[in-house]
Amino acid sequence: MREIVLINITGEDRPELTAAITGILAEARANILDVGQTVLHKVASLAILAEVPDCIDESPLLKKVLCVAHELGMQAHFTPFSAADYRQWMDAQGRSRHIITLLTRQMTAEQLQQASAVATRHGLHIERIERLSGPVIAGSAEAGRTGCVELTVCGEPADPLTMRTEFLQVAQESQVDIAFQSDSLLRCNRRLAVFDMDSTLIEAEVIDELAKVAGIGEQVAAITERAMRGELDFQASFRERLALLKGLPETALAEVAASLRLTEGAELLFAELRRLGYKTAILSGGFNYFARQVQQKLGIDYVFSNELQIVDGKLTGVAVEPIVDAQRKADLLCKLAEQEGLCLEQTVAVGDGANDLPMLGLAGLGVAFRAKPLVRQSARQAISTRGLDGILYLLGYRDRYRDFDKDCR
Structure with missing residues (x-):
């Protein structure tokens, strides 16, 4: 086997470094088996695993590399690779x-x-x-x-x-x-992102806010909290809470909508997802009236949520079937992925409650966002310290003063 040597050059960054060292190797007709270079705070590190032809005397070649490195004000180190070393390195590439x-x-x-x-x-x-x-x-x-x-x-x-x-x-x-x-390649090739709405895209549980207007806020909020923790069946608790809102004037919807705030990072996240060609969807156990407004603000492609039944300007206390529950969210994720010609590994799902777990489990990237303990422990990924734009980092994006550049290997 021809001689193999690992060349490491370190020191203050010089723009001509790579061309200078590879130029010496080119003169010797060396092959490059591996190469890597980084610059951190003006300190450069260049590593080259080179294969030197049998007809070339290695010592003068490395001496020339050493001299050029010295002229550039840098240090050069050489590590010879035996046949066993090279086999070990080759085996590691498959890990x-x-x-x-x-x-x-x-x-x-x-x-x-x-x-x-x-x-x-x-x-x-x-x-x-x-x-x-x-x-x-x-x-x-x-x-x-x-x-x-x-x-x-x-x-x-x-x-x-x-x-x-x-x-x-x-x-x-x-x-x-x-x-x-x-x-994997699929990590950087996702194209569909679906989101829960309440306590995910907006900083509130809408049904709790409606209950406050009706004067039964604490009663409904206690049921909501238990449902989101997974202690109560979502459909049963949803119907129970909604029934308590029977008779609430339709005007309360606009009152609550005016007070809702988008979650930190939502606008930046959706702007970037649109720029990168993602399709987006709301899959929510909340209500269409509010989901449509969030859709308009964020430029979301699809909305699937519950339709409140209203008669004579008042809520009847029931919703139009079918109810968007945990299983329906999972089914809708599969349907949207198929419609967009994607495999589930190319999808992202984000939510905070127990009723989001099935879709989080199906998606290629399932993120429990500021979630209840059970959800955080059960989901594969979780974000609690940052806003929704933190999801971009999980997709492999770099932050450049609020611009994100794709970094897919």
Whole structure:
């Protein structure tokens, strides 16, 4: 086998570095087996795994690389690869790779240390760490600041369930969201995103707000909370709560609608999803009257929610069948994916309640957003520290002062 050597060049970044080193290797008719270069705060690191032809004397070649590196004010290190080393490296290329995303208001060393320690304990090897979020002024109390880093790891965890439990514990104790995904092409090729509405796209449960107007807010809110935690059947609790609103004037709908606020990050998320060609949908156990308004504000393609029955200007206390419950949300996700010519792995689903779990489980990326404990523990991914725009990071996007560039490998 021809000689193989790993060349590492480090030092203050010089624009001509790559061309200078590869130019020397080109003169020797060397093959490039692997290459990687990074620049972090003006410090460059270039690594090249080169195969040198038998007819070329390796020592003068490497001496020339060393001299050029010195002229550039950089350091060069060489590591010879034996046949066994090369086979080991080749075998490693076939190992599974995963993405660990850390998302928080402000990244701390403790958060990164704890997450990386969990990964290492479970047999994962960190190959690369990159910052996805934009820079912030050091020491500032900048409102809405974001910290997000992405770790590329190779290997398979020996006990995925235990690892997930440990990630959830770190997330809870250190105020950081941790997502663990397979590093696949489909991760960067999703094209349909569906969302729950209440407490997901808007910062309220509409049925609770209507109940406040009717003077029975606490009674209805208690039922809603138990239903979202998964303690009550959604359809039964929905009918029970709606029946309590019988006789409420239709004018209350406009009153409540005027007070509703979009969730943090919703406008940025949907603007980017539209720009990137996603189809979007609301799949909600809430009400059409409000969902249509959210659709108009965010430019959403499809809406499926419940229609309130109104007679003589008053709510009858029932909704038009069929009720959009957990199973219907899951069915609608499948129907929309088929309609758009997509596999389920190319879909994203986001919600906060127990009635969202079936669709979160079916989607390629299912995200429990600011969810109840049961939902957060059951969903594969969860975001609690940031707004809805944090979902973009899970899709592999970089933040460049509020612009996002796709980073699909």
